[in-house]
Amino acid sequence: xxxxxxxxxxxxxxxxxxxxxxxxxKEKQKQDNCMATVDQKxxxxxxxxxxxxxxxxxxxxxxNAKHSLLSAGKRKYVQVCVQxxxxxxxxxxxxxxxxxxxxxxxxLVPLNPESQQVIYSKQSIFFVWELxxxxxxxxxxxxxxxxxxxxxxxxxxxxxxxPFTYEFQVENFFTLYHVKTEIFPPLGAEYCKxxxxxxxxxxxxxxxxxxxxxxxxxxxxxx
Numbered sequence: 001x002x003x004x005x006x007x008x009x010x011x012x013x014x015x016x017x018x019x020x021x022x023x024x025x026k027e028k029q030k031q032d033n034c035m036a037t038v039d040q041k042x043x044x045x046x047x048x049x050x051x052x053x054x055x056x057x058x059x060x061x062x063x064n065a066k067h068s069l070l071s072a073g074k075r076k077y078v079q080v081c082v083q084x085x086x087x088x089x090x091x092x093x094x095x096x097x098x099x100x101x102x103x104x105x106x107x108l109v110p111l112n113p114e115s116q117q118v119i120y121s122k123q124s125i126f127f128v129w130e131l132x133x134x135x136x137x138x139x140x141x142x143x144x145x146x147x148x149x150x151x152x153x154x155x156x157x158x159x160x161x162x163p164f165t166y167e168f169q170v171e172n173f174f175t176l177y178h179v180k181t182e183i184f185p186p187l188g189a190e191y192c193k194x195x196x197x198x199x200x201x202x203x204x205x206x207x208x209x210x211x212x213x214x215x216x217x218x219x220x221x222x223x
Contacts, residue, residue: 036061065166076131089152100142141170
């Protein structure tokens with residue numbers, strides 16, 4: 001998203017006071033907006049002028065996204081977290097996650113509500129897809145997440161904004177271990193009670209063999 005900012009002249013003898021005022025205004029604008037920003041400058045040369053004009057552009061990044069892979073038994077899920085970095089509220093719609101490889105044996109089943117969602121300032125919203133495959137899982141998964149957004153206020157909903165996109169890749173997402181825990185009451189007791197010493201049993205079962213890299217990492221972590 002672009003926020004207009006004041007232009008600055010590239011003339012060398014520009015007044016230092018004007019520069020200081022421009023810098024303070026720009027800092028105040030960033031503090032008021034509280035978004036992650038990217039500053040760019042465009043130089044405009046006119047054939048009828050010996051001077052160049054520099055226009056400062058500030059692009060604000062409204063969202064931050066990150067992904068994670070979840071496992072529950074033999075079922076796997078891809079989760080995408082979208083965080084609102086701004087002070088504005090946005091309305092999210094038409095979320096999608098596509099596999100760039102177009103693998104016909106793999107399906108991404110959405111578990112998200114189809115209705116529009118409002119994401120408030122500094123709030124995070126999670127989107128989840130279940131992985132379903134017919135033959136076997138590919139070695140890597142190239143994903144493209146996309147969601148349409150617009151300001152939640154009715155006055156600004158007419159703004160035309162491109163969808164927010166987030167591209168990521170997941171590799172080596174085979175389940176290596178199955179972890180099961182259970183708490184047992186003391187000997188001779190039927191139930192666990194407050195103040196009594198109970199035992200916790202953890203069972204870890206290896207499902208597939210570790211690769212050489214994973215084996216080295218496992219040894220490092222155990223040390």
